[in-house]
Amino acid sequence: MRDPLLSPEELAEGLAELDDWHLSEDSLKLSKRFRFSDFRQAFGFMTECALYAEKLDHHPEWSNVYSRVDVTLTTHDAGGLTVRDIKLARAMDAAAAPRG
Numbered sequence: 001m002r003d004p005l006l007s008p009e010e011l012a013e014g015l016a017e018l019d020d021w022h023l024s025e026d027s028l029k030l031s032k033r034f035r036f037s038d039f040r041q042a043f044g045f046m047t048e049c050a051l052y053a054e055k056l057d058h059h060p061e062w063s064n065v066y067s068r069v070d071v072t073l074t075t076h077d078a079g080g081l082t083v084r085d086i087k088l089a090r091a092m093d094a095a096a097a098p099r100g
C-alpha cells in the first residue's frame with residue numbers, strides 16, 4: 001500500500017479544502033456532481049482530469065450524461081480514503097472552476 005488511510009482528523013482537514021464534496025456514510029468514499037453548460041465543457045473537464053489522474057496514477061470512478069459528471073473517489077489499494085483522493089478532488093475543483 002502506497003498511502004495510509006486518512007485519520008478522521010486528516011479527513012476533516014482535507015474536506016475543508018474542498019468545494020461541496022460529500023463523504024459516504026461509511027467514510028470510505030467522496031463524491032460530487034459537477035454541472036457544466038454543455039457536453040463540450042463536461043468532456044473538456046473530463047479530459048483535463050484524465051490527464052491529471054494519469055500523472056497522479058490515481059483514477060476516478062465517474063459517469064457522464066450530457067453536461068453532468070458524477071464522480072466518486074476512493075483508493076482501491078488502501079480500501080478507503082487517502083491523500084491521493086484529496087489531491088485528485090482538489091485538482092477536479094480547479095479544473096471545473098474556469099468552466100462553471
Ligand SMILES: C[C@H](O)[C@H](O)[C@H]1CNC2=NC(N)=NC(=O)C2=N1
Nearest residue numbers: 057058059060074075076077078
Ligand atoms: C497499479 C496502479 O498504480 C494502481 O492500481 C493504482 C491506479 N489507480 C488507482 N486509482 C484509484 N482510485 N485507486 C487505486 O488504488 C489506484 N491504484
